[in-house]
Each structure stands twice: as C-alpha cells, then as structure tokens.
Amino acid sequence: MSIPKRVADRLSSGLKGFQQILSAQKARDVSEADTVTVIKDVLSNLFGYDKYAELTSEHAIRGSYCDLAVKLDGKLAFLIEVKAIGLELKENHVKQAIDYAANQGCEWVVLTNGIVWRLFHVIFKKPVDKHEVAELDLLQCSMRTESDIEKLYVFTREGFTKSAMADYRDRKDATSRYMLAAIVLNSEPVLGAIRREIRRVSNIAVDDETIVKMFREQVIKREALDGEHAESAARRVNRVSASKKVESSSKVAPEGLTLNPPDQAASATKS
Numbered sequence: 001m002s003i004p005k006r007v008a009d010r011l012s013s014g015l016k017g018f019q020q021i022l023s024a025q026k027a028r029d030v031s032e033a034d035t036v037t038v039i040k041d042v043l044s045n046l047f048g049y050d051k052y053a054e055l056t057s058e059h060a061i062r063g064s065y066c067d068l069a070v071k072l073d074g075k076l077a078f079l080i081e082v083k084a085i086g087l088e089l090k091e092n093h094v095k096q097a098i099d100y101a102a103n104q105g106c107e108w109v110v111l112t113n114g115i116v117w118r119l120f121h122v123i124f125k126k127p128v129d130k131h132e133v134a135e136l137d138l139l140q141c142s143m144r145t146e147s148d149i150e151k152l153y154v155f156t157r158e159g160f161t162k163s164a165m166a167d168y169r170d171r172k173d174a175t176s177r178y179m180l181a182a183i184v185l186n187s188e189p190v191l192g193a194i195r196r197e198i199r200r201v202s203n204i205a206v207d208d209e210t211i212v213k214m215f216r217e218q219v220i221k222r223e224a225l226d227g228e229h230a231e232s233a234a235r236r237v238n239r240v241s242a243s244k245k246v247e248s249s250s251k252v253a254p255e256g257l258t259l260n261p262p263d264q265a266a267s268a269t270k271s
Helices: 004-028 031-048 091-104 144-156 158-163 165-176 177-186 190-203 207-219 226-248 262-270
Strands: 067-074 075-082 108-110 118-124 130-139
Touching: 004 075, 004 144, 031 067, 031 075, 067 158, 075 091, 075 177, 091 108, 091 118, 118 165, 130 144, 144 158, 144 165, 158 165, 165 177, 177 190, 177 207, 177 226, 190 207
Parallel strands: 075 108
Antiparallel strands: 067 075, 108 118, 118 130
C-alpha cells in the first residue's frame, strides 16, 4: 500500500502527541462526551479530516442521531459509534450504527473509544450483517511497524479517498482462513500439485476425492469450512476456475485445424 510522504509525516508527528493525550484521558476516565471531543481532534489533526466541514454529530437517522458522521463532498463516508475512553469495546456496541449505516446505504462503520478503533464493513443482506476489517490501538501502534502504518492510513482522509478501506479488506480476505481453505479444496491446480507431491514423496497414487476428504475431516478446522464466509470464498474460487476453463477451451483449435506451437510458428515466419 503506497502512502504519500506528507501523510506519513503527519501520522509520525501526530501519533506520539495523541498517545500522551489519550493515556491522560484514560487515566482520568473521562466521559463519552469528552471522548467525542478527543476523537474529533484525532480525526482532524492525525487522520486529516476537516473538523468543521467534514465531521458532524448532527446526522439524523430515523429521528435519532449517530455519535459522529464523516461526510466528504456532502456525501456520507462512514459513521462513527463512540464509547467512553475507559469502556472496553464489544460487538453489541456497534449494532445500532450498523443498522443506521444500512439504512443510509453506507458501507463503513467505525467503533471507537478514542484508543481502539475498529473498522466494520456493512453487508447489505437480510438481516443486515457486518464484517470486521481492521482493529487499531493508538496506544500500541508504532510508525516503525509497517502493518501499523497501513492501518493508520486506512483511517485517514487520504486513504478513504483512495479506497484504502476496500483495498485493505480485499487483501485481508485474500489470505483469510476461508479463502485458503477454499483454494485448497476447490482449485484443481492446487489439488493436482498435492496429488503429485504425495506420489513423489510416498510413491502412492491418491485421487482428489481422498485428498479433499482428509483435508475436510482431519486437517482444516471446521470453522474455516462452514458458514457464509466459507461459502462465499468457495464460490469465488469456483467462479475463477470456471472462467479459466472457458478461456482455455476458447483457445482450442477448430476441428480439422492444428495450431502451431509458438516456436514452430516463429520458425515458419522466419522462413
């Protein structure tokens, strides 16, 4: 993930100062209202949003108001559910904000107590669901750690406008346990490589069905095989595999014709 130097410089210069402020606020166990004030400063001075033009606590949804909303060019970018700085964040804290976001067609929700920032992607289905994309602890993160810098950038204004949230989600999904399990169980090239390696190491021929059965029953944890995320990953792998087959079949020569291999075609051209 490419991070502009000016953004990296702002994060580097601002992080240490906010770590001191947040530590002091936590020690004082300030209220939720005071936490909102600190969060606005973090969003403005560290993450780069315009405090007066792009941050609002007056975003009405179904007659109620969310804690904070970020609007870019007049459009809702994401909602922020705020809890007091001393409160441990839990899954149920974000439910209302997720419902709000779904009602507004907004993909992103942030749950934070000022120190911990949790990013959720809203899944538009019935019932509405969510997927946690990233978690950032401002007191623990360091500009010397690449993964921390990436997470910080995901929450910045510059990152949002460059689709950093979606990119981070996609990269995380690509190496999730669901995707890796789906690739092993549904990809013919992978199964073929495993089958050949078993033959090479043990001199025993094993079919794909046996390999898949062993992976399902004894190798891969059940949580990576069951549920919506696993099904989604399997569908994604199968779609790609199917498209590759179609692409491969389209390159087959029509009946009665023979396609020259590249080296033969090249030599024929030279002659």
